[in-house]
Amino acid sequence: MSATTTLRQSWIIMLRDLKHWQREPWTPLFGIAFTIMLVLVFGYLFGGSIVLPGGGDYLDYLMPGMFALAMMFGLEGTMTAIANDSKRGVTQRFRSLPISSVAVPLGRAGADLANSTVELLVLVGGGLVIGWRAGGSWSESLLAVALLLWLRFALLWVGILLGLVLRGEGGVMAVQVLVWPLGFLSNVFVSPEDMPAWLGTVAQWNPVSATAAACRDLFGNPTGITTGPLAEHATTVALVWPLVIAAVFVPLSARAYRRLSG
Incomplete structure (x- = not known):
């Protein structure tokens, strides 16, 4: 089956999933509200006591980290939707059709990515309201947004795979166990240089960082950050990490979809 055909099939699946978001908007709204709450807590309650290596305003440091952390939230929603389709027999009906094994999960990923784009724009707008400013050029800012969505796209396939493999309630817990340590053991809230040496090294190599x-x-x-791999090569690492994640989990998701027994 050609790539064009697969993309067309994925587009149809994506539109179907977007209609579900329109009917049930509460999940993304609660996700945005939770992220804003974290910004207010860390930015206003704790931010005054945090001094950054190299200097700078903490709110300006915090907001891009919160954008990256927001790309981690909501993966359990994707996993749950995939699992529910499987339990209700929707996936089996899709599998009975002459469509690509990757079209259905790719369509789901596309719908989630569209939703994540809206969430990210809302968060950026909220950051601007409370005083955060982007000092780079328009092209650099657009590249930053693209990197955030690139990370989200890669992580979505982790949720899709877990949704296909773990179709019970325990699957949601598995995603949350993955999200929270990965999201918080990073440079989102504090610099790795302020952590113990071994912990700072782990945080520096975190994809979210x-x-x-x-x-x-x-x-x-x-x-x-004044030293380490992210001091001079952060953009390169931010491009490579999601590529590695997607290269591992996209084939695994397609394989799990083909082997799904209902």
Whole structure:
């Protein structure tokens, strides 16, 4: 089956999933509200006591990190939707049609990515309202947004795979167990240079840290990093990490979809 045909099939599936978002908008709205709450807590309650390596305003440091962290939230929604389709027999009906094995999960990923784009734009607008500013050029800012969505796209396939494999209630817990340590063991809230050496090294190699550091640099915000791989190569690392994740989980998701027994 040609790539064009697969993309056309994925587009149809994506439109179907977007209609579900329109009918049930509460999940993304709660996700946005939770992220804004974290910004207010860390930006206004704790931010005054945090001094960044290399200097700079903490709110300007925090916001790009929160954009990256927001790309982690909501993966359990994708996993749950995939699992529910499987349990209700929707997936089996799709499999009975002459369509690509990757079209259905790709359509789901596309719908989630469209929703994530709207959420990200709302968060950027909220950041501007409370005083955050991007000092980079328009092209650099657009590249930062593209890197955020690139990370989201790659992580979606982790949720899709878990939705296909873990179709019970425990699957949601599995995603949350993955999201919280990965999201918080990063440079989102504090610089890795302020952590113990071994913990800072782990945080520096976190995919979320790479995207957050690259976005801070592209937005013209303080990075909080003076040494290490993210000091000079954050954008490259932020491009490579999601590529590696997608290269692993896209084939695994397609394979799990083909082997689905209902």
